[in-house]
Amino acid sequence: MKLTPFPFPLNIGTDIVHLPRICRLIRRPASSNGNGGAKATTTTATYLDRFIRRILCEEELKDYYAKFSALQHHSASGAKTLTTVSPPGPAMNAANITEMARWLAGRFAAKEAARKAAPGGASTIGWKDVMVRIDRERNGSGSVKPEIVYLKDGGVRGEVGKLSISHDGDYVVATVLAATTRTTTQLPDG
Incomplete structure (x- = not known):
């Protein structure tokens, strides 16, 4: 059988997240902090802190701290920490x-x-190599439309992808459409 390749140089990706899983991560207390196993109420090494630092790029961390500043406080050293309990x-x-x-x-x-x-x-790409961005300047309608940015050259430049996020009950679904370089592939017969 002779197959015709998909005519556009596009890739698509989809993911679904169960909200209770993220809620458990937020509520999860820090590990033992050297005080006899008592649970810490604040620490810079909570599961939540490790999670956000692993997946969010610098710009997203700024957005996160701005959005949830009411839930933050500063440690004696001045470091931002989040209250987990x-x-x-x-x-x-x-x-x-x-x-x-x-x-x-x-x-x-x-x-x-x-x-x-x-x-x-x-x-082939790390968590911090992609950024979810809200482009408030280009969107004159007042609504916010997120987009994906594939960061290149250490975040100096980027390539935009289309993003759709849907929240429904206990689930969040995201779909991304991204451009790719066009290659010619010989498909097997049969």
């Missing part, structure tokens, strides 16, 4: 956790979908 600092009630989980799940699903849509696949 109520006192001290602002209480992280169920609404705070859900809002944070939805934001993080959207970023995680979008980045994973973008990695799947990358020309070489997810294994």
Whole structure:
């Protein structure tokens, strides 16, 4: 059978995230902090901190801290930390956790979908090599439309991909459409 290749140089990636998984990550207390195994209320090494630092690029970290600044406080050293358990600092009630989980799940699903849509696949691109960006300047309608940016040259330049994120109940789904270099592939007969 002779097959005609797909006529456009495009890749697509999709990912789904279960919100309760992200909520558990946010609520998970820090490991033992050397005080007899007692759970720390704040630390720079919480599971949440490690998660955001692993998947968010510098610009996304700024967005994250700006959006959730009410849930932050500063340690004696001045480092930003997040409260994972109520006192001290602002209480992280169920609404705070859900809002944070939805934001993080959207970023995680979008980045994973973008990695799947990358020309070489997810294994060829890191979490911090893609960024979810809200372009408020170009969008005159007042609504916010996220897009994916494939960062190149250490974030000096980038290539934009199309992004759709959908939140429904306990799930967040993201789909990314990205351009790729066109190659001619000989398809096997039969």
